[in-house]
Amino acid sequence: MSRSSYNIDIESVFEGVCGLFPNLKPEEKDIMRKNITCQYFRKGEIIYKEGDTPQGLVCLSKGKVKLYKEGVGGRDQIVRMAKPIGFIGYRALFAEENYSATAEALEDSVVCIIEKNAFMGILRNNAELTLNILKSVATELGFSTNRTVTLTQKHIRGRLAESLIFLRDTYGLEDDGKTIKVYLSREDLANLSNMTTSNAIRTLSGFAEEGVIELDGRRIKILDHHRLERISDLG
Amino acid sequence: MSRSSYNIDIESVFEGVCGLFPNLKPEEKDIMRKNITCQYFRKGEIIYKEGDTPQGLVCLSKGKVKLYKEGVGGRDQIVRMAKPIGFIGYRALFAEENYSATAEALEDSVVCIIEKNAFMGILRNNAELTLNILKSVATELGFSTNRTVTLTQKHIRGRLAESLIFLRDTYGLEDDGKTIKVYLSREDLANLSNMTTSNAIRTLSGFAEEGVIELDGRRIKILDHHRLERISDLG
DNA sequence: GTTATTTTATGCTTTCAAACATAAAATTAA
DNA sequence: TTAATTTTATGTTTGAAAGCATAAAATAAC
Numbered sequence: 001m002s003r004s005s006y007n008i009d010i011e012s013v014f015e016g017v018c019g020l021f022p023n024l025k026p027e028e029k030d031i032m033r034k035n036i037t038c039q040y041f042r043k044g045e046i047i048y049k050e051g052d053t054p055q056g057l058v059c060l061s062k063g064k065v066k067l068y069k070e071g072v073g074g075r076d077q078i079v080r081m082a083k084p085i086g087f088i089g090y091r092a093l094f095a096e097e098n099y100s101a102t103a104e105a106l107e108d109s110v111v112c113i114i115e116k117n118a119f120m121g122i123l124r125n126n127a128e129l130t131l132n133i134l135k136s137v138a139t140e141l142g143f144s145t146n147r148t149v150t151l152t153q154k155h156i157r158g159r160l161a162e163s164l165i166f167l168r169d170t171y172g173l174e175d176d177g178k179t180i181k182v183y184l185s186r187e188d189l190a191n192l193s194n195m196t197t198s199n200a201i202r203t204l205s206g207f208a209e210e211g212v213i214e215l216d217g218r219r220i221k222i223l224d225h226h227r228l229e230r231i232s233d234l235g
Numbered sequence: 236m237s238r239s240s241y242n243i244d245i246e247s248v249f250e251g252v253c254g255l256f257p258n259l260k261p262e263e264k265d266i267m268r269k270n271i272t273c274q275y276f277r278k279g280e281i282i283y284k285e286g287d288t289p290q291g292l293v294c295l296s297k298g299k300v301k302l303y304k305e306g307v308g309g310r311d312q313i314v315r316m317a318k319p320i321g322f323i324g325y326r327a328l329f330a331e332e333n334y335s336a337t338a339e340a341l342e343d344s345v346v347c348i349i350e351k352n353a354f355m356g357i358l359r360n361n362a363e364l365t366l367n368i369l370k371s372v373a374t375e376l377g378f379s380t381n382r383t384v385t386l387t388q389k390h391i392r393g394r395l396a397e398s399l400i401f402l403r404d405t406y407g408l409e410d411d412g413k414t415i416k417v418y419l420s421r422e423d424l425a426n427l428s429n430m431t432t433s434n435a436i437r438t439l440s441g442f443a444e445e446g447v448i449e450l451d452g453r454r455i456k457i458l459d460h461h462r463l464e465r466i467s468d469l470g
Numbered sequence: 471g472t473t474a475t476t477t478t479a480t481g482c483t484t485t486c487a488a489a490c491a492t493a494a495a496a497t498t499a500a
Numbered sequence: 501t502t503a504a505t506t507t508t509a510t511g512t513t514t515g516a517a518a519g520c521a522t523a524a525a526a527t528a529a530c
Contacts, residue, residue: 069380072388072470079380095373100380120366127362131355134369138330141372144379145304145314145335152386152429153307156487186508194387196488201509217496217508235307391517421478431518436479452478452526 008038013061013112016085020059021129028122035118039111047088047103047111054093056113060084063109064171064182067101068191078192079144081170081182084109094137106182151194154235160203161232163193164213168222176221183218207231243273248296248347251320255294256364263357270353274346282323282338282346289328291348295319298344299406299417302336303426313427314379316405316417319345329372341417386429389470395438396467398428399448403457411456418453442466 014036018024024032038061041047047058050069060082067080067088079101082088092099093116123130150162164180171181184192190200204220207213212228214221222228249271253264273296276282282293285304295317302315302323314336317323327334328351358365385397399415406416419427425435439455442448447463449456457463 069384071384072393075388077384077387079383091373091376093373094369095377096370097374097377100377123366124362127359127365130362130365130369131358134329134365134372135331137369137372137376138326138328139332141326141376141379142330142332142335144376144383148314148379148383148386149304149306149312151383152312153310158307185506197508198489198510199487201507205509420476432478433480433519434517436477440479 008040008110010036010038010112013038013110016061017059017112017114020085020087022132023128025126028126031118031122032114035115037113037115039113041105041109041111043105043107045105047105047109048099050099050102052099054089054099054116056116057087057093057119058089058103059087059112059114061110061112063111064106065103065109066106066188067103069101076191077194078188081167081192083171090133091137091140094133106184106188150235154232156193156195156199156203157206157231158233158235159193159195160189160200160207161228163189164220164222164228165232166192173222178214178221178223180220180222185218243275243345245271245273245347248273248345251296252294252347252349255320255322257367258363260361263361266353266357267349270350272348272350274348276340276344276346278340278342280340282340282344283334285334285337287334289324289334289351291351292322292328292354293324293338294322294347294349296345296347298346299341300338300344301341301423302338304336311426312429313423316402316427318406325368326372326375329368341419341423385470389467391428391430391434391438392441392466393468393470394428394430395424395435395442396463398424399455399457399463400467401427403460408457413449413456413458415455415457420453 014033017036018029018032035056041063047065048054062084064084065082065088066078067082068076068078071077080088082103088103088111089099123133151159154162167182167184168180173179174181186200186204187197189204190197193200195203204213204215207228208215210227212222212224212231214223249268252271253259253267259267270291276298282300283289297319299319300317300323301313302317303311303313306312315323317338323338323346324334358368386394389397402417402419403415408414409416421435421439422432424439425432428435430438439448439450442463443450445462447457447459447466449458
């Protein structure tokens with residue numbers, strides 16, 4: 001990665017973030033501009049840890065981030081996969097709690113932070129904006145309870161198939177129309193799908209043998225979307 | 236149950252609901268009063284079904300309600316247990332989606348509904364109230380992801396112990412300081428803890444043999460809170 | 471009060487996924 | 501480069517929980 005990537009164009013990052021808030025008044029935008037900071041994270045670096053106190057609203061401007069909770073036997077559970085441009089860690093901010101998951105960069109990433117009090121001040125005077133955020137948090141709560149059910153009730157094949165579809169829908173496909181545009185380790189794939197690494201590897205090999213996917217290291221090509229969806233649906 | 240229970244005192248129910256909104260202006264309270272309806276549900280009756288469209292903000296004024304999603308193999312997953320005075324179904328309302336779970340009365344219950352547009356109109360003009368709701372939905376999202384991890388990673392004993400603690404903390408104890416103040420069937424207990432009914436029965440018997448709890452039909456007495464918490468924590 | 475039906479209780483069997491054990495391949499470091 | 505470490509790949513064993521069967525108990529229906 002070239003050195004120049006370290007130079008972040010704050011203004012363009014800021015404009016990207018503002019794109020997520022449709023009807024911001026000029027004075028609100030001004031407050032945000034004055035209270036934003038940017039940070040660069042290399043692949044594998046921790047953006048924040050479970051238990052840390054939120055200092056502001058964190059926005060992922062570039063890169064990919066996984067959010068995971070440490071589980072019972074030290075086994076991690078990935079609870080969310082973030083893509084740009086989008087927020088991370090807002091749940092804890094709005095709940096006035098410490099972070100309930102750790103955020104780690106999966107690729108070199110750019111993150112900017114809008115200072116907590118500045119942002120909450122905007123919310124307190126903008127019911128429409130707050131209602132929009134409420135809507136998206138409520139939507140996410142729906143995803144979460146859905147996820148609880150599928151992770152607990154589907155069998156290994158169904159869970160892995162669902163994860164692959166989820167990754168495809170979240171990050172999209174490469175230009176070939178087949179390769180999932182994110183390159184996770186088998187361990188991450190396992191932690192996303194609630195299974196051991198061995199089982200992720202085994203089940204993935206199984207899918208490849210059946211011709212549903214094609215494997216090339218961490219690159220996963222979906223050859224038969226329909227069949228993959230069937231595997232996911234059957235559980 | 237006596238016939239007179241069917242006569243609901245709407246005004247007192249309304250005052251109870253308003254208690255959940257601390258700083259409501261008189262005119263807002265007026266709008267709510269004009270847009271509220273009450274309904275009585277007998278034990279076992281369905282308040283709304285997964286897939287139904289919310290007509291308003293539903294408040295449980297009296298009784299107990301379980302919220303469950305139909306799982307993969309017809310196995311239900313209880314996603315929430317509601318107690319009075321509190322709301323149910325608000326997630327779908329705020330997400331502008333259909334209900335993602337079914338609400339069923341566990342006891343004879345009184346429910347009141349604040350008409351959707353009236354309530355959303357109040358929210359659109361009251362950022363403070365909206366922010367309060369955002370906070371509680373964000374808190375619940377935290378519970379939900381926590382739950383995903385424990386339901387997937389803890390073993391049967393840990394999951395059941397956690398459920399018993401959850402029920403104790405949600406509904407409290409009878410005057411004896413031991414008996415959990417809710418009487419679920421073994422099947423409900425299983426659906427809450429992500430296990431089969433047989434395993435709920437088996438594991439419950441195990442706890443009783445070990446002297447952690449005492450069973451008397453559906454009545455569950457917690458004899459050793461500390462040990463129950465240890466079982467839950469160890470997973 | 472008697473009959474059905476549902477719920478609870480236990481034993482036995484099966485199965486799916488975890489745990490363990492290597493080993494090969496791919497990265498990273500020296 | 502070579503060595504060290506991590507990741508990926510498979511085979512084997514073990515174990516926890518589901519599935520099934522049956523019966524007793526409790527509850528509801530008649």
